[in-house]
Each structure stands twice: as structure tokens, then as C-alpha cells.
Amino acid sequence: MKKEDKPLGLYIHIPFCKSKCAYCDFYSLPNAEKQMNRYTAALRAHLAETAPCAAAYLADTVYFGGGTPSYLGVRRLKKLLKTVRKRYRLSPGAEITLEANPESLGDWRKVRALRKAGFNRISLGVQSANDQELRELGRPHTFAQAVDAVGAVRRAGIGNLSLDLIYGLPNQTLALWQRTLNHAAALEPEHISCYGLKIEEGTPLWKRQATLDLPDDDAQADMYLWTVERLAQLGYEQYEISNFARPGFASRHNMKYWMLHEYAGFGPGAHSDLGDVRYAFVRDLDAYCRGVRSGGNILSESESIPPRERDVEYLMLGLRTAAGIERREFENRFRLSFDPIQAVMETFCGSGHAVQAGERWRLTPVGFLVSNQIIGQALDALANEKLRRMQAVASGDFRILK
Numbered sequence: 001m002k003k004e005d006k007p008l009g010l011y012i013h014i015p016f017c018k019s020k021c022a023y024c025d026f027y028s029l030p031n032a033e034k035q036m037n038r039y040t041a042a043l044r045a046h047l048a049e050t051a052p053c054a055a056a057y058l059a060d061t062v063y064f065g066g067g068t069p070s071y072l073g074v075r076r077l078k079k080l081l082k083t084v085r086k087r088y089r090l091s092p093g094a095e096i097t098l099e100a101n102p103e104s105l106g107d108w109r110k111v112r113a114l115r116k117a118g119f120n121r122i123s124l125g126v127q128s129a130n131d132q133e134l135r136e137l138g139r140p141h142t143f144a145q146a147v148d149a150v151g152a153v154r155r156a157g158i159g160n161l162s163l164d165l166i167y168g169l170p171n172q173t174l175a176l177w178q179r180t181l182n183h184a185a186a187l188e189p190e191h192i193s194c195y196g197l198k199i200e201e202g203t204p205l206w207k208r209q210a211t212l213d214l215p216d217d218d219a220q221a222d223m224y225l226w227t228v229e230r231l232a233q234l235g236y237e238q239y240e241i242s243n244f245a246r247p248g249f250a251s252r253h254n255m256k257y258w259m260l261h262e263y264a265g266f267g268p269g270a271h272s273d274l275g276d277v278r279y280a281f282v283r284d285l286d287a288y289c290r291g292v293r294s295g296g297n298i299l300s301e302s303e304s305i306p307p308r309e310r311d312v313e314y315l316m317l318g319l320r321t322a323a324g325i326e327r328r329e330f331e332n333r334f335r336l337s338f339d340p341i342q343a344v345m346e347t348f349c350g351s352g353h354a355v356q357a358g359e360r361w362r363l364t365p366v367g368f369l370v371s372n373q374i375i376g377q378a379l380d381a382l383a384n385e386k387l388r389r390m391q392a393v394a395s396g397d398f399r400i401l402k
Contacts, residue, residue: 008057008274009256010088012043012080013267014069015285018103022138023166025200027269027283028067035285040076042289044083046266049292051087053274054264059084060091061253061263063099068125070100074110078117085118095160095252097121102149103141111156121160122153123193123251129183130176133169138204143183150187160249162191167227168220169197170212177223178230185234190249194227195242196220221369228365239322241368258317260310278303308334315341315378319371324362336389340381348374 016036017028029035062084069077077098084090098119105111105124126146128134134142146163153161163184167177184192197214199205205212215223228238236244240258243251256263265272269283279302282288291298305313311334318325327338345361348354353367353374363371 005058005089006056007091007261008054008059009061009063009253009261009263010059010084011063011065011253011263011265011270011272012047012069012084013066013265013270014064014072014099015039015067015268016071017066017068018071018101018140019138020204022136022204023197023199025203026067029285032285036072036076038289039285040072040079042292043080043266046292047080047083048087050264050266054088057089057262058091059088060094061256062090062094062096063253064097064119065099067099068101068104069098070104074113074117077114077119081118095121097123097162097251097253099123099125100149101125101139101141102146105149106145106152108152108155111152111158115156115158120158121162122158123162123164123191124149124153124189125164126184127164127166128169129180130172133172133176133180136170137166147187150189159190161189162193162251163187163189164193164195166195166197167223168215170214172215172223174219174222174226178226181227181230185231185236191243191245191251192231192236193243194224194231196224224369225365237322238365241320241371258321260313260317276304276306278305310334311336311382312379315382316375319363319375319378320368322362324360326361327359336382337385340385341378344374344377344381347377 013027015028016032016039017030020028020030062081064077064080081096096119098114098121100122102124105122111122124146125139126143127137127139129143129146131142150161150163165180165184167180181192181194199209231238231244235246237247237250238244239250240254243254245251253263255261260273262274263272264274265281268281268285268288271280272278280300281298282291282300288298290296311330314330314333315325325341327342330336330338330341342361345354345356348363348367349356349361352364353370354361354363363374367374
């Protein structure tokens with residue numbers, strides 16, 4: 001990458017699924033196979049249309065998310081990636097990720113075709129090693145199929161594999177979660193994501209949550225803390241609240257979100273942060289396809305956010321990562337005093353929820369459990385500091401701006 005090249009992440013949303021999972025709140029469409037060709041054509045047109053706006057960028061990550069992108073089929077996925085390669089400048093070592101479900105990735109020859117097309121990272125939605133839990137979640141696969149999919153990925157020659165898991169499931173005990181994590185780790189992926197179950201409004205789980213036997217907060221905390229300890233023992237470094245990787249295998253694309261780097265999204269519901277503008281597209285496949293074809297408006301939201309006004313995002317996202325936040329970086333980027341935030345972090349340092357290394361602060365695993373509370377207090381301190389500055393300027397005291 002040349003010095004003048006700006007890095008860019010590309011996100012391509014594939015909303016199709018074999019079936020809708022009971023917990024899923026993402027924009028996804030089961031039983032919509034007849035829409036796949038039309039949608040692929042719309043995506044390719046949108047990618048081509050947007051490419052001139054990215055002429056000054058070098059794309060170093062491409063992420064196909066969903067939905068279940070692997071369900072789109074090898075032929076269509078290859079067409080999409082070919083369009084990306086033709087229209088955008090990709091760095092030679094670009095990370096190109098495909099999200100997949102086990103039942104759609106069992107044939108190693110198809111995975112090999114994807115690798116030859118350029119996909120070099122697979123993110124596999126395993127979720128559990130317990131078939132009863134998988135049925136409860138509405139997952140369309142078994143753990144045996146997940147094992148087969150991992151075998152297919154390895155036989156195809158892909159050396160960067162991530163597994164997604166969920167803890168805090170209905171009727172799940174610590175012992176059951178330990179079994180799932182150990183079985184998943186035994187497959188030797190380079191990356192593991194472990195998410196606590198969130199019951200989103202409007203999902204099937206939401207509608208029957210009163211009948212669910214869910215682990216309480218203390219039980220989920222025990223699962224989380226054991227997870228951090230166990231994965232560290234196995235050589236996985238925690239680099240974000242829910243993400244763990246072997247050295248050199250952290251998700252470069254997802255780090256863009258947490259580090260406030262630029263990315264461009266394509267597809268219904270996809271978000272972008274490009275050129276100091278954050279925007280998203282409509283969560284409607286038909287409206288998206290019609291808009292792309294006719295040149296109509298497909299935005300659902302758009303907001304200009306100058307770099308110096310991203311202090312809130314810096315704190316909220318930075319404190320989710322193991323890298324944390326840093327005094328000098330904060331003060332140079334936002335021209336604000338770090339002192340009020342430092343005071344908050346020192347309070348939580350005393351309770352074991354945060355640690356300091358030089359001028360950098362990060363949360364501990366125990367701190368991650370109450371990260372919303374810590375981040376909330378840091379944001380309150382930041383808001384009070386901004387108010388103090390405004391009041392000083394209003395009274396004619398400009399010394400505070402130095």
C-alpha cells in the first residue's frame with residue numbers, strides 16, 4: 001500500500017437464508033431463492049456505480065455477510081468477487097471473508113472453487129456443539145455437519161477459519177457451554193467469536209421468552225469469564241469483548257468498525273462510513289433492486305460526522321477492544337481534555353475493572369462484563385467537560401481552548 005492510498009473495507013450483504021433462526025434480527029430472507037439472480041445483478045451494478053467514489057482507496061478487506069452468503073452459491077459469489085476485483089483496487093494481501101453455515105459448506109470442491117476465486121477466510125456459524133440447542137435456535141444444521149464443513153474448508157486449502165458460538169442459551173449450564181467451546185476449539189480454528197445470547201424484539205425467541213429457562217446474569221458471567229480464561233490457555237488472544245484469535249488472525253475487517261476506519265457497504269440494510277459520512281441503505285430487497293436499476297434513492301439514513309466530532313464513538317468502540325483508549329490519541333484527535341475520562345478509569349482501576357499501561361487504558365474481562373456502565377460514566381464525564389468548555393467560551397474565557 002502506497003503512502004497516499006487510503007485503506008477501505010468493503011461489506012457486501014447477502015440476505016438469503018435457508019431458514020430464519022429464532023434469535024436473528026438481521027435483515028435476511030428465507031425461501032427467496034428466486035430473487036438470487038436479480039439481486040446478484042443489482043449488487044454488481046451498485047458496486048460498479050460506486051467504484052469511482054473509491055478511486056483514492058485501496059481495499060484491504062472484503063466481507064460477505066448475511067444472511068447466509070454461502071447459500072447464494074459458488075457461481076454467483078464468484079461473479080460478485082470478480083466485479084469487486086475489476087472495479088476496485090484490492091491490496092495484494094486483502095482479507096476476503098465469506099460467512100457460511102455448515103450445511104451449505106460440506107462439499108470441499110465448492111470451497112476450493114471459492115478459494116481459487118479469491119476467498120481466503122471463512123466465518124462459520126456453528127453456534128453450539130449440542131444438537132438440541134441448535135434445534136432450539138432454529139439452526140438448520142447439526143454439529144456433525146459443522147465438523148464436516150471445517151474438514152471441507154481445510155481440505156480446500158483455506159488457512160484462516162473463524163467459528164461463531166453463542167452462550168447463555170435456553171437450558172444451557174456452564175458444563176454444557178464448556179463442552180461446546182472445547183469441541184469447537186478442538187477443530188483448531190484460527191479465530192473464535194463467542195457471543196452472549198441477545199433476545200431481540202420481534203424474533204421468535206422474543207415471542208416466547210416468558211417460557212424460556214435462560215441462565216441468569218451470574219451464570220452468563222461465569223460462562224464468559226471461563227471462556228476468556230480457557231481460550232487464553234489454548235493460545236487465543238482476546239482482542240475485543242467477544243472475539244479471540246491466534247496471533248496474526250484478528251479479523252481485519254471487523255477491526256475497521258471498532259477503530260473508526262472507513263468502509264463501504266452494499267445491499268439492503270448495509271451500513272457505510274466513508275468520507276466522513278455515515279449512511280445506510282433500505283432494509284428492503286425489492287426497493288433496493290428497483291432503486292439501483294432506476295437510479296432512485298436507496299438510502300434509509302445519512303449523517304455527516306466530522307472527524308473531531310467522533311469522540312463519543314472513539315470511547316464507545318475503543319473500550320470494547322483489548323487495545324482500549326489512549327490519552328494522547330484522544331486529545332490530539334478531538335482537542336479535548338482526557339482528565340475527566342481518566343478520573344472515571346482510575347475509579348474502575350481500583351475495583352479491578354480497568355488497567356492502565358502508560359497513557360493507555362483498557363477494560364479487564366471483569367470490566368467487559370459491565371462495559372455499558374463504564375462507558376456510560378465515561379460518556380457522562382465527556383459531556384460534562386464539553387458543557388464546561390461551552391460555558392467558559394460563552395462567558396468570554398477562551399483560555400480553555402488552548
